Amino acid sequence: MSREVLITQIQRFAVNDGPGFRTNVFLKGCSLRCKWCHNPETQSLSAELYWRRRLCVQCGACLDACPQDAINPPISPEEAQTEGSTYHKIILERCDMCMKCVDACKYGALEIVGTPMSVDEVLDEVDQDRPFYDNSGGGMTISGGEPVVHLEFVNSLLDGAKARGLHVCLDTSGFCPWSDLEGLSKKSDIILYDLKHLDSSEHERMTGVPNKLILENLSKLLEKGFEVWLRIVVIPEYSDSFEYHERVAKYLAGLPGRLGRIDLLPYHDWCQDKYNWLGRKWPMDAYEAIDPAEVDPLMDPYEDEGLNVTLGGSGFENKE
Ligand code: SF4
Ligand code: SF4
Numbered sequence: 001m002s003r004e005v006l007i008t009q010i011q012r013f014a015v016n017d018g019p020g021f022r023t024n025v026f027l028k029g030c031s032l033r034c035k036w037c038h039n040p041e042t043q044s045l046s047a048e049l050y051w052r053r054r055l056c057v058q059c060g061a062c063l064d065a066c067p068q069d070a071i072n073p074p075i076s077p078e079e080a081q082t083e084g085s086t087y088h089k090i091i092l093e094r095c096d097m098c099m100k101c102v103d104a105c106k107y108g109a110l111e112i113v114g115t116p117m118s119v120d121e122v123l124d125e126v127d128q129d130r131p132f133y134d135n136s137g138g139g140m141t142i143s144g145g146e147p148v149v150h151l152e153f154v155n156s157l158l159d160g161a162k163a164r165g166l167h168v169c170l171d172t173s174g175f176c177p178w179s180d181l182e183g184l185s186k187k188s189d190i191i192l193y194d195l196k197h198l199d200s201s202e203h204e205r206m207t208g209v210p211n212k213l214i215l216e217n218l219s220k221l222l223e224k225g226f227e228v229w230l231r232i233v234v235i236p237e238y239s240d241s242f243e244y245h246e247r248v249a250k251y252l253a254g255l256p257g258r259l260g261r262i263d264l265l266p267y268h269d270w271c272q273d274k275y276n277w278l279g280r281k282w283p284m285d286a287y288e289a290i291d292p293a294e295v296d297p298l299m300d301p302y303e304d305e306g307l308n309v310t311l312g313g314s315g316f317e318n319k320e
Contacts, residue, residue, distance in 0.1 A: 005029075005153045006114035008041050008145075010125050013132070018169035018190055018229070019315045020138025023126045027154070028114045030145040032173055033208040034196065035283040036235055038271040042145035047097050047114035049090055050277035055109040065104035070094035090279065113278075119156045123164060130166075138315070139167030141192070148176040148184065158187035169229075174217040175209055181217050182224070190260065191228045193218060197239060198248055206238060222257025229260045231313060234295050235267045236287045242298060249301035262302055263313030266290040 006028035014022040029045035030037075041048060063071045070091045102110045126140045133139045140161055147154045147170060154170075161168045170188040173196075174181060185191050195218070196211070197203040203211035221228050232248065234240050252259060268289040275282040295311055302309035 003153065004116040004118050004121075005150045006045070006047060007117045007122065008039070008113055008115075010122070012129055014141065015315050016313045017141040017143065017171060017192060017315070018139070019167075020136030021129065021132040022138050022141045022169065022315065023129055024141045024143050024171075025122055025126065025157075027142070027144040027147050027150050029149040030173075031149060031175055031209070032146065035206050036233065036267060038268075039145070040271065040274055040278060040280060041113045045149070047099075047112055048278060049095075049097075049099075049102070050111040050113055050274075051090070051279065052109050052111070052277055055107050057107055057109075059107070061104040061106065062101035062110060065100045067098065067100065068094045068096055070096075071101065111277075119153065119160050122157060123160045123166075126161075126166065127164060133167065136316075137167070139169070139189070141169040141171055142188075143171035143192075146173055146175070148172055148180050151180055151184075154184055155187070158184060162187060174214040174221075176213075176217070178217055178220055181221070185221060185226045189227065191221060191226055193221070193228050193230050195230055195232050195248065195252075198244075198251060202238065206235075219255055222255050222259065225257060227260045229313075230262045231265055232262065233265045233267055234290055234298060236290060240267075240290065240294075240298075242301070245298045246301040249305045249307060252302075252307060253305035259307065261308040261310060263310050264295050264298055264302075265313055266292045266295045266311075 008026045008028050009024070011024040011026070014024045017024050026039060026042055028042050030043045033043060037043065041050075072091065099112055102112055142154060142157060158168060158170075168188050169190045169192050170184055171192040172181065173194050196207050196214075198211070200210040200212060203209070218228070218230075230252070232239065252262065266289070267287070269282070269284060269287070272282045292311060299309045299311060
């Protein structure tokens, strides 16, 4: 029997992470730290706590329940409601994730992020939407975080999905040993692959890791004929210039195999609440969301190279 891993969310009826209707399974744990990460709750391997300040009535029950004295003491209600307040900030060095505070909160202000699930539990949940997959060409997308961090679990998940006849997309950064990626790719129908930046120094500045391994793995995937859909988030002052996309398009056209498609994804900041709930600062505070209309012209260089490019990455966009 497969061991359990922490799942942050099983998202049903997703339409931007592979063909048709997808059920996205988000595994907790990632080897990168992208500053624009839209799922910060998937970065840490450990369970975490969300605190929704707007739901909190400051009753103090969680403080009383905490055996580690790991929750900052109450302050005045006025101060507690201000942005950046330390009220209820969990002192992580003391917290042992016993979750007693979550049980004590009667107002739903506290939530555990990360539910341990086995392969069979995940697949049973994914299987519930099988009629939608059959009608739309959809299936399961394994995402995160970085799925390859949980190599053994994801291998078992892919085996189980194949046994049940489920279509599977693997959503990966590609920052992993080739042997791991190749093994998982052989069991997947489509690899959703991120290109975060072509320049290694820029890549490292914004994600914490260089891009050499990622680019090498992308090239190997294409050389071996795997179906790869590349995703490029268009980020202000980072990857939003026409010249940059001309360079990327030329680079991709020169790879030793053809990409199934390239999705240009406008950067957005809808994830700010999650950072607040985790008690973290949104690293992209200075940047507003990009209007999709601004991204539209950036498709031209890819089309000029004969590449299949979309804006937004809908799983239905290319279906006639
Ligand atoms: S999870 Fe446990 S130790 Fe951590 S803050 Fe809540 S009650 Fe305290
Ligand atoms: S128990 Fe819930 S409502 Fe009460 S102070 Fe803690 S988080 Fe706020």
